[in-house]
Amino acid sequence: MNTISEYVNLIAGSVRQDRSKSIAPNIPESTPERIRRAAMELAQAGITTIPDFLPQEECDNLRAKIENRITNLTETTTIADDVTVSFRGGSKPARRYRNAVNVDLGMIDMFDADRAVSELTAIKEDTMIRDILTLATGRELIPSRLNIYINRSVTSTRGYHMDSGALQFKAFVYLTDVNDLEDGPYSFIKRSHRFSTRKYLNITQNLMSGYHLTEMSNGNPADVVHALAPRGTLIISDQNGWHRGLPQTDGRSRMLISISFLPR
Ligand SMILES: O=C(O)CCC(=O)C(=O)O
Ligand SMILES: [Fe+2]
Secondary structure, three states: OOOHHHHHHHHHHHHHHHHHOOOOOOOOOOOOHHHHHHHHHHHHHOEEEEOOOOOHHHHHHHHHHHHHHHOOOOOOEEEHHHEEEEEOOOOOHHHOOOOOOOOOOOOEEEEOHHHOOOOHHHHHOOHHHHHHHHHHHOOOEEEEEEEEEEEEOOOOOOOOEOOOOOOOEEEEEEOOOEOOHHHOOEEEEOOOOOOOHHHHHHHHHHHHHOOOOOEOOOOOHHHEEEOOEOOOOEEEEEOOOOEEEOOOOOOOEEEEEEEEEEEO
């Protein structure tokens, strides 16, 4: 169950974030255009997409290395170097999702994958991503964990949600082409990272209904963006914004890098 103190903490954290968000970040004239555009869009919309971040050949190499580490695994296992490959078991009533039908069943989440595949370290430490985050937020954010998500025929996924009330961004890099909705793209409600009465209504309704407090519904359909893009594309997302991975059609697969950024 939710406790009143979790509710109060989430409200307080969200209010703090809403107040700190600037839609007109101060970006020096000397900033390269690609970085300026991305930082501005991230601040204003809560999400930005940067094509051709990784060459497709590098995506293919990384994918092969990652697949190599998970072949023959069928359940949650800690492989070498404290890297845990987690197989999501689907929702139980205790998960308290609004759409609680086998949510994320079959999704593979490889935690701290950079410890198993060393080429991922340079991507985690990439300076362009950090520059964009600093310019968009006026804060220094540092990469905390790098995970690989592998979705193969994951036909039910968690609905729109915020990750927490705290300041957190994620950088995602597609390692497979996500060219249509059936592939299960990352999806985001533009501007939902900022204040809205809907957000606080959702949190309050979740308290009453016993759902996770961060479940979010009734985003404006006109503000939905589905990140359809070829492999190698970078997506940077404000995790106070409402987002989800769309459910896939049976037979489709998607692999991506997810790097979580938190204040120092
Ligand atoms: O799988 C996705 O596209 C989104 C997952 C998600 O909600 C997250 O990484 O916070
Ligand atoms: Fe999330």
